[in-house]
Amino acid sequence: MLVHLLILALIIQINCSSICDSDACICKRYESELEFEGERIVCSHKHWNILQSNYSLPDISHSLDLSFINISIVHSSTLFKSNTLLELILNDNGITKIDADSFQLPELKRLDLSNNLLEFIDKETFRGVKKLDYLNLANNRFTSFTKLMFHPLSSLNEIVLDNNNLGPALRVSNLFDRSGFGLTDKIQNISMRGINLGNVPDNFFVDAYDLRKLIISNNSITEMFEIPYTLEYLDLSDNPITAIFSEDLTDLVALKVLKLNNLQIKTIPEATFKYLPALKVLELERNKNLTSFSKLAFGREVLADADNFELERLSLKGSRLSKLNEALSMPFGVLLELDLQGNPWKCDCELVWIKKLQISPEYYEHLRCGTPLYLYNARIFDLKAKNFSCKESHIGLTIAVVTFCAMLAFIAMWMFICLPKRQSRCNFLKNMYNPSTAYSVLPMAASFQSESNR
Structure with missing residues (x-):
């Protein structure tokens, strides 16, 4: 009986204790770039699912790092209930599913879900994160924007979609789908590196009214496209343009x-x-x-x-x-x-x-x-x-001039050797420079003989 009471007391203590009181995480208090002074909690690279322990967050929490802890499904947890958390890092976990209403984080601004196995995000997933500014979905398994619900994220400023096979779907659908699946027209920074995108269709960014940064590298684009005039940063690298x-x-x-x-x-x-x-x-x-x-x-x-x-x-x-x-x-x-x-x-x-x-x-x-x-x-x-x-070029020119002069000398020598008679040489030269008279000049002797015959 005493053993059971001790176990029960331990469970109650764990349920009531802050995650910073455990050996699972490292907590550091500091002032962040997001102008918020609070706790940064790092629980990465643990070999057990910390979500099952039901720890709570400190009263003032700024950042929670749960990367590399082998989470496959994200479900409701006390760790995802906070009125102060600004950043949640869940990359490299093999996540395949996020339960609706998992995130009760009304102040959350940055969410990293990169390097997981996500194919679909429920439309209710982001209902509790209205202030989300940055979303990283790189290196997942998305193939269509119809499986991504971004319009509830009215404050979304930057999105990373790198290395998802979205290119084929974007050939027939708009990146800023007005039916509710695509990005909002308020987006300012987009990264679409390696999404298997071919040539960009006309008016592809027509609804991007305030786009500032565009990374569209490592795709299959062969020719330039209409670039939004609002851009401040453009990366077109690693394309066969x-x-x-x-x-x-x-x-x-x-x-x-x-x-x-x-x-x-x-x-x-x-x-x-x-x-x-x-x-x-x-x-x-x-x-x-x-x-x-x-x-x-x-x-x-x-x-x-x-x-x-x-x-x-x-x-x-x-x-x-x-x-x-x-x-x-x-x-x-x-x-x-x-x-x-x-x-x-x-x-x-x-x-x-x-x-x-x-x-x-x-x-x-x-x-x-x-x-x-x-x-x-x-x-x-x-x-x-x-x-x-530049000596080499001068030497080449000199060789060319000498060669030309030698050719002229050879021609002159040939003329004087092979055409022994002075008159013939003169006629040869004359015919060279006036070919039209080559057959109109008769020898003087022939002319006199013709006169005597008359």
């Missing part, structure tokens, strides 16, 4: 960050980035087919006066560029950060100007020569200016 022109990037007056890494483009043509007045960061990395970069890529005006050149950081590393026009020294000279590493640069007199740029030493190591052969793999900033020579 073959060409980019100035008209693809017009009217993006707010765009500050543009990432165009690992595309199939071969050239950056004239005026490509001319109409991006607010652009601060431009990445053109790992473009294995990129061999040409127009000196007018940023427009003509910045070549003479870089005062209106707003770009601060430019990366061209890991492409196939071998030369850049010296006219770019003016805009490139005002950059805060310039990375030209990993290109097969032709280190001749036309490239020596690069040594005058204020490139940070951390970008020296792989800034190397591809040609000429005797400078192959040499670090550009280890070379002297005199090493950047």
Whole structure:
């Protein structure tokens, strides 16, 4: 009897105790970036289901981390009942289902459900989290927006949908489905990396009235699409896009960050980035087919006066560029950060100007020569200016001139050897320069004989 009473007392104590009083979690009190002072509770990487223990949260809780604890089904729990919790982390648990009304967290702003096995979210799931601002659903098993109910989340600002196979469904349905399944028009940040999306249909973002950040990398997009003019951040990397022109990037007056890494483009043509007045960061990395970069890529005006050149950081590393026009020294000279590493640069007199740029030493190591052969793999900033020579091109021109002169000499020698008579040589030369008279000139002797016969 006494044993039973002790067990019962222990159960009551556990049920009434705070999770911070257990050995299951680590609790830290601090002031967060979300301007809330409270407890951060970390219970990750435990090998038992903490939800079954019925612990309660401290009175002032800011963040609860329940990642990697092998939860398969999320159900109602005292841990999910709080009037102060702002952040709930449930990633990497193998979750297949979330019971309706599981979350009674009226102040919750951030929810991470990434790296689970979710295929469906009930429309009542988010009924108790009206203030949710950030939702991460990356690396789950969603295939259709009809199984995602976002419209109850009127405050949702950012969503991460990476690596869900949503692309095929989005070919026939709108991302901002007005029937209630899609995103609300208030969304500002969307990440759709690796969702198997092909070419983006016309008016795909027509209802995105205030979209600021769009990550649409690692898909199967082959051509540019209509980009929302409100964007401040755009990542199109890792798509088989073959060409980019100035008209693809017009009217993006707010765009500050543009990432165009690992595309199939071969050239950056004239005026490509001319109409991006607010652009601060431009990445053109790992473009294995990129061999040409127009000196007018940023427009003509910045070549003479870089005062209106707003770009601060430019990366061209890991492409196939071998030369850049010296006219770019003016805009490139005002950059805060310039990375030209990993290109097969032709280190001749036309490239020596690069040594005058204020490139940070951390970008020296792989800034190397591809040609000429005797400078192959040499670090550009280890070379002297005199090493950047154009002798090879001069030698080639000299060889060409000498060869041409030798050919002319050979022709002249042949004429004087094979055409012994002076008159014949003259006629040969005359016929060479006036072929139309080749058969109209008769020898003088023949002319006299004709007169005597008369």
